[in-house]
Amino acid sequence: MPKESVKESGYRKNFSLIVTFIGLISALFILSLFLAFNFSKKKIEGDFVSAKTNVLEESIKPYNDFFLNKLPEISYYNGYLDSTTAAKFVDTILLKYPFIKRVVFFDAEVRNSRYEENGLNVGNFSAGMKSVYQFGTYISADSVKIFGENSIPSNTTLENFNELALKLYTFVHKLDTTRVPTQEDLFSNFSNIKPNRIDYFNIPRFEDLKVYKQMIGTKLPTEPVYQQDMLSFELDPMKIKIKNNRPLLYQSVRIEPVTYDPLETSSEYVTGEITLGGPFSAYKLYFISAKSFIKKEIFSYFFPIAALILIFYGLLLLVAFLIYRNLNINHKMFKLQYDFITNLTHEFKTPVSVIKIAGNNIKSAASISEREQKLYGKILDEEADKLNGLMNKLLAFTQIENKAIKLNEDRVDITEFIESTIDVHQLKHPDFKLTYEVTELTHFTTDPVLLGSLFDNLLENAYKYSPPDKKQMHITARLIKDKIVLRFKDAGIGIPASEINNIFKKFYRVQNQYNQAGSVGLGLAFCKELVNFMKGEISVRSVVGKGTEFKIVLPYIQ
Structure with a gap:
């Protein structure tokens, strides 16, 4: 096979490899986009399930702050809250925590050897109410005090108090006076969490708790009396401010009863729910988004990934183009060099052949006339000039190109x-x-x-x-x-x-x-x-x- 044909065949083979390479990376590009979209779809669908916890945590942050930080402040008063102090304390709570709709303040005391008609009596231990007040945004001034001297408490009021008082008695009865109870034990035994309500006794000092234990089985000579305030917080879960920190994922988030079941369901919507917990355990956060809404979030997550894949694909195409261009340039350079060598050989061959023929004629001739001598001399001179001119041009071209002159x-x-x-x-x-x-x-x-x-x-x-x-x-x-x-x-x-x-x-x-x-x-x-x-x-x-x-x-x- 001629040299040029071999080179042409190799070029075509290389060109086929480039086309195959582009086809392969194009197929990988399409496959990558497909996989990236599926990954984005599963990621967002997974987020729809998992991100509900983040929305819940953000939404109940005010409640957690109230329960963990504000509620324990009641114990700072050591049971010496009165209606005026309690009203000021409750006012700050109502302003800061809108989900608290009413607060009932129990001005109570713990005694030794006295029967409390409106309270709990076990042996020589008694806990009773002196007076009860209620506070709230919509409670008028003439209905603040709901129990006091010469009045009978409502069954609900008495039941709420006795329930927590019994819990107090049970804790004191089992108390190990040789070991200081943990804050967690104290907090859990001096509070009572019910649906939409939290009852809280102020926590006495450890020394007072020891005396409480003595009161249960012994009539002390001093018949001590201890102030033991209790506050009951009535909560409205509908007043919890929902903080939707994923607005592009959840189109609507609202509070609904746990038993809530939408009458109309459609395949066009995606829903989810999570229970509020604690005193709000009868309610849940209900999440709903249209599938078209979710699809926007999927595409917003997919597009940056697709852009990176496209950039990578573009780089591969650029590499393929550069390889092809180099192959094409090499092919053209080969053809130019091949033509150059062929033509240069021809240019040199012609005058050399003429010189050789003239030389052989001179050599083989027995005698040369003056006319023949001039003719051969002219031929040799002209052909030598052609060779010299061609060589000078090549030399000058190289010198100029390399700035050697x-x-x-x-x-x-x-x-x-x-x-x-x-x-x-x-x-x-x-x-x-x-x-x-x-x-x-x-x-x-x-x-x-x-x-x-x-x-x-x-x-x-x-x-x-x-x-x-x-x-x-x-x-x-x-x-x-x-x-x-x-x-x-x-x-x-x-x-x-x-x-x-x-x-x-x-x-x-x-x-x-x-x-x-x-x-x-x-x-x-x-x-x-x-x-x-x-x-x-x-x-x-x-x-x-x-x-x-x-x-x-x-x-x-x-």
């Missing part, structure tokens, strides 16, 4: 320079019609050798790529705003628009009938390097079938 600065008469260049080319090509025009420019400083190479290459190109009846070029030189503008206009075959951007590339050849004999593809690339080295610019305009114009702009140095 220095720009010489000589003062040049532009008119003389153009005329001498035209004379040389007309002598070489008598059928080449050359004209010129110089405007507002006489002398300037430049490198005449490099400028001559630039002129020679453009003129040779114009002659080579022009039909026999249109081998002509017009050169203009003008000084425009401190810039030297040179134009080379021919009437040749022109350059297709699709090739314009490639003609200054090394080893690139425009495919046409004039290139069938081969071309190294360095002429215009050499011109480009020359102009760049001289700190100028080169551009081209061309119309197929009508001709081409090269424009060169160089800095003007006097």
